[in-house]
Amino acid sequence: MQNLMMTKFKYDDDLIIARKRKDMDSLSAYVDKLYTTPKLRYFFWETTTQCNLSCKHCGSDCSDDFSNDDLSTEEMYSFLTKFSKQFSPNEVMLCVTGGEPLIRKDLFDVMSYAAELGFLWGVTTNGLLLTNWHVQQMIDTNCKTVSVSLDGLEHAHNFLRNSNCFHKAVEGIEKLLSIRKFTNVQVTTVIHKRNIDELAEMYAYFESLGVDSWLLKNIEPIGHANLMEKEFLSEEDFIKLFDFIRSCRMNRTKLPVSFGCNHYVTPEYEMDIRDHFFICGAGTLVASILCNGDIYACLDIERKYNLIQGNIKKDDFHNIWINGFSEFRQRRDKKNSTCAMCSDADYCRGDSAHTWDYEKDVPKCCLKKFITPDCRSN
Numbered sequence: 328m329q330n331l332m333m334t335k336f337k338y339d340d341d342l343i344i345a346r347k348r349k350d351m352d353s354l355s356a357y358v359d360k361l362y363t364t365p366k367l368r369y370f371f372w373e374t375t376t377q378c379n380l381s382c383k384h385c386g387s388d389c390s391d392d393f394s395n396d397d398l399s400t401e402e403m404y405s406f407l408t409k410f411s412k413q414f415s416p417n418e419v420m421l422c423v424t425g426g427e428p429l430i431r432k433d434l435f436d437v438m439s440y441a442a443e444l445g446f447l448w449g450v451t452t453n454g455l456l457l458t459n460w461h462v463q464q465m466i467d468t469n470c471k472t473v474s475v476s477l478d479g480l481e482h483a484h485n486f487l488r489n490s491n492c493f494h495k496a497v498e499g500i501e502k503l504l505s506i507r508k509f510t511n512v513q514v515t516t517v518i519h520k521r522n523i524d525e526l527a528e529m530y531a532y533f534e535s536l537g538v539d540s541w542l543l544k545n546i547e548p549i550g551h552a553n554l555m556e557k558e559f560l561s562e563e564d565f566i567k568l569f570d571f572i573r574s575c576r577m578n579r580t581k582l583p584v585s586f587g588c589n590h591y592v593t594p595e596y597e598m599d600i601r602d603h604f605f606i607c608g609a610g611t612l613v614a615s616i617l618c619n620g621d622i623y624a625c626l627d628i629e630r631k632y633n634l635i636q637g638n639i640k641k642d643d644f645h646n647i648w649i650n651g652f653s654e655f656r657q658r659r660d661k662k663n664s665t666c667a668m669c670s671d672a673d674y675c676r677g678d679s680a681h682t683w684d685y686e687k688d689v690p691k692c693c694l695k696k697f698i699t700p701d702c703r704s705n
Contacts, residue, residue, distance in 0.1 A: 416445030450473055548682065
């Protein structure tokens with residue numbers, strides 16, 4: 328694996344870059360259509376903000392405090408009944424998250440009902456509460472994908488999670504893998520300063536576990552992570568990360584490796600480190616409900632009152648999906664002169680909605696500045 332990390336790929340071929348830009352032009356035209364004709368494909372349910380961990384990088388305000396604001400079982404039944412009549416279960420994937428979703432005692436009651444309506448679903452968990460019973464319940468209720476967070480090897484993971492929980496999370500993964508009934512059992516890793524130099528070792532370990540895929544994301548300037556800038560990746564770290572992922576993918580390693588949907592990474596890396604070109608689907612392909620029923624775009628976006636689209640307790644979600652989300656169905660890059668003048672503006676559009684500064688109308692992240700040579704000095 329060490330030799331793999333040293334593999335370098337250069338894209339000096341103008342034809343390759345031109346081909347990528349042509350494909351991105353087509354994608355840009357598609358995104359323009361999504362602004363007027365959105366297509367819901369991923370629906371996220373924040374089951375609760377309760378969590379059995381208090382992670383340093385958490386993008387939400389999660390804790391072990393009980394919240395009376397969580398939607399009730401009956402409210403979820405009612406919502407799903409109406410939702411299934413307005414959106415085809417064959418076209419929308421339900422994505423269950425939190426907090427820690429396994430804390431909800433009625434989780435499988437709700438998801439069993441969703442399964443009866445024809446929905447498939449996936450869940451993101453820290454893995455600590457997983458038992459054989461949970462695994463069987465997932466299978467019985469049409470859960471197809473499970474993503475377990477492992478943010479490095481033991482030391483790095485425990486540091487970010489504020490707990491000696493690494494081995495317990497691994498035990499949870501092993502329970503999931505003991506029954507080969509899931510489409511994808513995935514490890515998701517947040518890359519930060521304490522694990523960026525362990526990429527090869529992490530790959531070897533996760534491959535040995537037998538997981539189906541490995542998704543990598545960079546630590547983001549959101550939520551609690553705003554207080555830990557020392558863990559943010561440097562320009563060199565990002566290049567190291569992207570070169571590593573590209574090496575894995577181009578060498579067709581046994582364990583599939585991919586970068587998350589986080590950021591636009593220029594033609595140098597687009598389509599090389601994930602299966603698709605960058606697109607932020609917040610409000611056009613992606614919607615969510617918060618634990619209290621508030622209708623939102625992507626759950627990673629900072630919680631701001633003016634970004635809430637309504638609440639399912641009093642508003643019709645379908646009507647809001649068709650007529651709302653105006654903030655996310657326009658080009659953020661047009662609000663910022665630097666972004667608007669960028670040669671890649673049609674592709675990036677101000678980058679991800681969850682790292683846009685909605686007060687200053689500037690992107691918190693711009694990876695092009697160091698990926699593209701002529702931008703590095705700007």
